[in-house]
Amino acid sequence: MVNTILPLVLKEVCVRRRGKRLLGPVSLSLAPGGCTIILGPNGSGKTTLLKVMHGVERISSGAVAWAVPDREAQHHQGYVFQTPIMLRRSVGDNLRYPLQLRKTPRAVIEEQVSDWARRTGLEDRLTLPATRLSGGEKQRLALGRALIRRPEVLFLDEPCANLDGPSTRDIETLLLEAQEAGTRVIMTTHNFGQAKRLASDAIFMLNGTVRESGKAQAFFETPQTPELQAFFRGDIIG
Numbered sequence: 707m708v709n710t711i712l713p714l715v716l717k718e719v720c721v722r723r724r725g726k727r728l729l730g731p732v733s734l735s736l737a738p739g740g741c742t743i744i745l746g747p748n749g750s751g752k753t754t755l756l757k758v759m760h761g762v763e764r765i766s767s768g769a770v771a772w773a774v775p776d777r778e779a780q781h782h783q784g785y786v787f788q789t790p791i792m793l794r795r796s797v798g799d800n801l802r803y804p805l806q807l808r809k810t811p812r813a814v815i816e817e818q819v820s821d822w823a824r825r826t827g828l829e830d831r832l833t834l835p836a837t838r839l840s841g842g843e844k845q846r847l848a849l850g851r852a853l854i855r856r857p858e859v860l861f862l863d864e865p866c867a868n869l870d871g872p873s874t875r876d877i878e879t880l881l882l883e884a885q886e887a888g889t890r891v892i893m894t895t896h897n898f899g900q901a902k903r904l905a906s907d908a909i910f911m912l913n914g915t916v917r918e919s920g921k922a923q924a925f926f927e928t929p930q931t932p933e934l935q936a937f938f939r940g941d942i943i944g
């Protein structure tokens with residue numbers, strides 16, 4: 707059992723594909739606690755950065771290091787995609803699966819599944835095939851399935867991109883509860899309102915690099931670079 711897998715430190719990380727630099731050089735450090743929001747125009751490298759941090763995008767140069775060996779750090783992370791990926795099983799089995807992989811005792815699994823079904827508002831959907839859920843329900847299930855393992859770090863790529871107001875609020879409530887329970891959240895979004903509601907700190911990506919970053923209040927109220935000022939005005943940049 708580890709105390710913490712954080713900080714996560716990226717040093718001069720670059721990702722190149724077919725001679726084109728998609729990311730970098732990026733250097734940053736993420737300490738425990740809070741929610742980091744990654745903002746930036748389409749194609750600025752937000753998803754690539756998130757995947758590099760999660761260890762599923764090969765880096766071309768630089769270094770990515772957790773406080774513990776990578777294999778150990780992997781066990782304490784979750785990743786939620788913009789389009790939720792459902793197992794072709796019932797809602798309940800989707801929630802059970804990550805705990806079964808961990809060989810959690812059956813009684814504990816059932817207790818956890820009913821707890822997370824309640825938290826995600828899916829308690830009357832447990833026997834339904836997950837593929838039949840609505841978009842908002844699927845995303846709540848994807849989040850519940852990630853959080854049921856109590857990850858120390860949770861990465862989310864635009865989790866509310868296709869959701870309406872109430873569904874977005876449900877996801878944000880779950881994320882705030884997760885933070886209170888000790889999960890470090892790192893998330894991309896195009897929604898400024900959501901970014902302000904959730905961020906304790908923020909990163910602005912442009913052309914594959916971090917153009918500006920800082921604590922949420924200063925970042926949103928007094929952006930320093932002309933590019934972030936223009937982005938907040940709604941100008942087309944990049």
Ligand SMILES: Nc1ncnc2c1ncn2[C@@H]1O[C@H](COP(=O)(O)OP(=O)(O)OP(=O)(O)O)[C@@H](O)[C@H]1O
Binds near residue numbers: 723728749
């Ligand atoms: N495997 C790949 N091979 C080649 N190019 C790629 C690959 N993955 C991403 N790209 C390119 O890298 C750049 C950054 O993509 P990325 O998805 O990280 O941006 P993003 O900021 O998340 O964009 P969006 O807001 O549209 O989701 C884009 O130009 C994209 O086309």
